[in-house]
Each structure stands twice: as structure tokens, then as C-alpha cells.
Amino acid sequence: MCPEEPNRLSERAANIADTVRYLERINPNIEHFLSQCDAYLAFNSDDGVSAFVNEVKALILHACSEFMNSNTSDISAYRNLLQKLARRRVRDPRLKVFTTNYDMCFETAASDLGMVTIDGFSYTRKRRFDGKHFTYDIVRREADSHEFTEGIYHLLKLHGSVSWSREGTEIYEHAAPSPENACLIYPAKGKYQQAFLQPHLELLSRFLEFLRQPNSCLIIAGFGFNDDHLSEPIYSAIQSNPSLKLILCDFHGIPHLHNRGRHGSSAYWGKFHDLAMEGFDIHFISASFADMVSHIPHLRTASPAEQLANAVRRIKGGA
Known part of the structure; x- marks a missing residue:
């Protein structure tokens, strides 16, 4: 089995990572990355980092919204x-x-x-x-x-x-x-x-x-x-x-x-x-x-008609 290709930061994201001192470059964790950005912005005014964080949030919002409109979405x-x-x-x-x-x-x-x-x-x-x-x-x-x-x-x-x-x-x-x-x-x-x-x-x-x-x-x-x-x-x-x-x-x-x-x-x-x-x-x-x-069983309540049909089946089964 071939090993999976590791995920890496884009060039722009890598530059932001340098600025905020985020060190995970192979298989980066988005939660850790954004946390580092938030911590940096808490003490620094940086339009570049702020714009990057807002764009990432916009991408997350779009990705979680638009996939429902895809023909391949299966719910x-x-x-x-x-x-x-x-x-x-x-x-x-x-x-x-x-x-x-x-x-x-x-x-x-x-x-x-x-x-x-x-x-x-x-x-x-x-x-x-x-x-x-x-x-x-x-x-x-x-x-x-x-x-x-x-x-x-x-x-x-x-x-x-x-x-x-x-x-x-x-x-x-x-x-x-x-x-x-x-x-x-x-x-x-x-x-x-x-x-x-x-x-x-x-x-x-x-x-x-x-x-x-x-x-x-x-x-x-x-x-x-x-x-x-x-x-x-x-x-x-x-x-x-x-x-x-x-x-x-x-x-x-x-x-x-x-x-x-x-x-x-x-x-x-x-x-x-x-x-x-x-x-x-x-x-x-x-x-x-x-x-x-x-594998979850149905918990639906049987209607009166279904209850009657089930009772008939039990009677026939016991006959």
C-alpha cells in the first residue's frame, strides 16, 4: 500500500504561518493554525493575517453550505x-x-x-x-x-x-x-x-x-x-x-x-x-x-391496521 501524500500549506498560508509562528507544515491542523492566528491578532494589528482569517472563515461557510446543492450529495x-x-x-x-x-x-x-x-x-x-x-x-x-x-x-x-x-x-x-x-x-x-x-x-x-x-x-x-x-x-x-x-x-x-x-x-x-x-x-x-x-431497528409505532395485521400473522403462525 502506498503511503498517502501529506497535506501541505499553500504558499500564502505558509507565509501567514511564518508571521504567526505556526510550525506544523506537513499535515497542518486547521484548528491549531487558526488558534495561532487568533493569538497573534490578540496582540498585533495585522491586516494581512486578519484578511487571511476572514477568507478561511468564508471558505468554511461556503463549503458547509454549497455541498448540499451538489448532485453528488447523499443525505x-x-x-x-x-x-x-x-x-x-x-x-x-x-x-x-x-x-x-x-x-x-x-x-x-x-x-x-x-x-x-x-x-x-x-x-x-x-x-x-x-x-x-x-x-x-x-x-x-x-x-x-x-x-x-x-x-x-x-x-x-x-x-x-x-x-x-x-x-x-x-x-x-x-x-x-x-x-x-x-x-x-x-x-x-x-x-x-x-x-x-x-x-x-x-x-x-x-x-x-x-x-x-x-x-x-x-x-x-x-x-x-x-x-x-x-x-x-x-x-x-x-x-x-x-x-x-x-x-x-x-x-x-x-x-x-x-x-x-x-x-x-x-x-x-x-x-x-x-x-x-x-x-x-x-x-x-x-x-x-x-x-x-x-443496523438501527425501526422504532416507529404500528398503526391500528398494522397491529391488526401483526395479530393475524401471530394467530396464523400458531395455528
């Missing part, structure tokens, strides 16, 4: 996940999806399925973020009764979204926010501090609240555990909440477990492995997100 795994987990019994708690991704995959998948996304934004013409909207729900009201509607789920985008715009102290939904106004926690070591600003603080607090709920199951897919403000609460919760179930899925799951914090893998993989060996309810799946979703 079938997102649709399958929502079909299987969001259409649960109406008396069960709503499915909660926590994501650090900026893209619109879940919103688009839900729209394709005719599902409703409760994302913390109002239902007014100009949608404004307010955490109280997570406490709202949708019911089907008849003349003398009402019941909760199927196909509703909660989406909490912990690091913001390509469709969020910050206008003063308020956050609004916007089809194409500018890089300056986009409400995103861009890759940087400073994301820990940014997570304690609104609306991220509201979303993070709801994530922490979920980790304390009894009989909860947290499925983690494609998360590298490089964000300490999220990794440490999960690590603490699995030890303090005896009924919390944790399923960790990653395409490189096995190498991560063996690396134990080396070769670019987070040390948390080793920590979770140690807890699993001690008997904590932690399970590891080495698979892609799509492969994992394909």
Missing part, C-alpha cells in the same frame, strides 16, 4: 436515521439530535420526510432563536381530545449553523449570512470560551441536562473527542449516571482505541475503553455513519 443516511428514531411512540420523549456540524443535512432530511424540526427558533416570519421554543411541542387537536403528533424531533446545533446570523444580541435564521455575521464557532482552541456565549450556552446546557436524564442512550457517530467542553461532560456523565448508555461509532474506531491518544487520536478513546472494561455501559462500533444507521 440518505440522515433520512434513514430520522425515519427509524424520530417516528417513535408519541408518549416517548422526542428524539434529540446534538451535532457540532454546521451544515443543513438534518433539516433537509426532515423536510424531505415531512417531519418537523424543533431547533430553538420561533415560528414567526423572521425566525428568532429563543431556548424556550425547545419546551414547545405540536399536538393534533380534535373536538374533544388531543394527542402528540408523530415525526417531531429536536435539533441542537452546538457550534452554530450556516443558516444562523447574529444581529446585535439576537440570532436569526438567514439563508446566506455573511462570514462576519454567521453564528458559528469556527475551528480554534478558543471554541471552549465561545461555547459559553449565547446561543451556544443555551444549547450546551440542554446537552448537559440530557446527560443527567435517567435511562438515556447517547449514540455518538463521527465525533473525534477533540472538543474538551463536550468530551469531558460525556466522560463524567457515564460515571455519574448509572443508567446512561453510550454507543461510540467511528469508521476508524479500532485504530482510535489502539492509539490511546497518539497519532492524532483523542485520549478519550482510551478512557472510554477503560471504563467499558470496568463494566460501564459503553459499546464501540467500527463503522461509517451510514453503516451504523442501517
Whole structure:
């Protein structure tokens, strides 16, 4: 097997790296690079570095927005996940999806399925973020009764979204926010501090609240555990909440477990492995997100007609 060609900085990026004294030139880490730029700008006024950082943020915003318009984009795994987990019994708690991704995959998948996304934004013409909207729900009201509607789920985008715009102290939904106004926690070591600003603080607090709920199951897919403000609460919760179930899925799951914090893998993989060996309810799946979703059973409630058909099958099977 031929070794992969290492990633290298462009000439312009290398010049900026020289200015801010960023030393990783082979397989550079964008988070470390931008963190070094931010640290440099905190003490220096440099138009060149500022322009470079703004252009990188614009590229990130564009890349996370435009790929959905490509003919090659495939969000079938997102649709399958929502079909299987969001259409649960109406008396069960709503499915909660926590994501650090900026893209619109879940919103688009839900729209394709005719599902409703409760994302913390109002239902007014100009949608404004307010955490109280997570406490709202949708019911089907008849003349003398009402019941909760199927196909509703909660989406909490912990690091913001390509469709969020910050206008003063308020956050609004916007089809194409500018890089300056986009409400995103861009890759940087400073994301820990940014997570304690609104609306991220509201979303993070709801994530922490979920980790304390009894009989909860947290499925983690494609998360590298490089964000300490999220990794440490999960690590603490699995030890303090005896009924919390944790399923960790990653395409490189096995190498991560063996690396134990080396070769670019987070040390948390080793920590979770140690807890699993001690008997904590932690399970590891080495698979892609799509492969994992394909093995999740349907939790959809059977309709009265389906219940009748199932009963007939059982009777015929026992005859």
C-alpha cells in the first residue's frame, strides 16, 4: 500500500504561518493554525493575517453550505436515521439530535420526510432563536381530545449553523449570512470560551441536562473527542449516571482505541475503553455513519391496521 501524500500549506498560508509562528507544515491542523492566528491578532494589528482569517472563515461557510446543492450529495443516511428514531411512540420523549456540524443535512432530511424540526427558533416570519421554543411541542387537536403528533424531533446545533446570523444580541435564521455575521464557532482552541456565549450556552446546557436524564442512550457517530467542553461532560456523565448508555461509532474506531491518544487520536478513546472494561455501559462500533444507521431497528409505532395485521400473522403462525 502506498503511503498517502501529506497535506501541505499553500504558499500564502505558509507565509501567514511564518508571521504567526505556526510550525506544523506537513499535515497542518486547521484548528491549531487558526488558534495561532487568533493569538497573534490578540496582540498585533495585522491586516494581512486578519484578511487571511476572514477568507478561511468564508471558505468554511461556503463549503458547509454549497455541498448540499451538489448532485453528488447523499443525505440518505440522515433520512434513514430520522425515519427509524424520530417516528417513535408519541408518549416517548422526542428524539434529540446534538451535532457540532454546521451544515443543513438534518433539516433537509426532515423536510424531505415531512417531519418537523424543533431547533430553538420561533415560528414567526423572521425566525428568532429563543431556548424556550425547545419546551414547545405540536399536538393534533380534535373536538374533544388531543394527542402528540408523530415525526417531531429536536435539533441542537452546538457550534452554530450556516443558516444562523447574529444581529446585535439576537440570532436569526438567514439563508446566506455573511462570514462576519454567521453564528458559528469556527475551528480554534478558543471554541471552549465561545461555547459559553449565547446561543451556544443555551444549547450546551440542554446537552448537559440530557446527560443527567435517567435511562438515556447517547449514540455518538463521527465525533473525534477533540472538543474538551463536550468530551469531558460525556466522560463524567457515564460515571455519574448509572443508567446512561453510550454507543461510540467511528469508521476508524479500532485504530482510535489502539492509539490511546497518539497519532492524532483523542485520549478519550482510551478512557472510554477503560471504563467499558470496568463494566460501564459503553459499546464501540467500527463503522461509517451510514453503516451504523442501517443496523438501527425501526422504532416507529404500528398503526391500528398494522397491529391488526401483526395479530393475524401471530394467530396464523400458531395455528
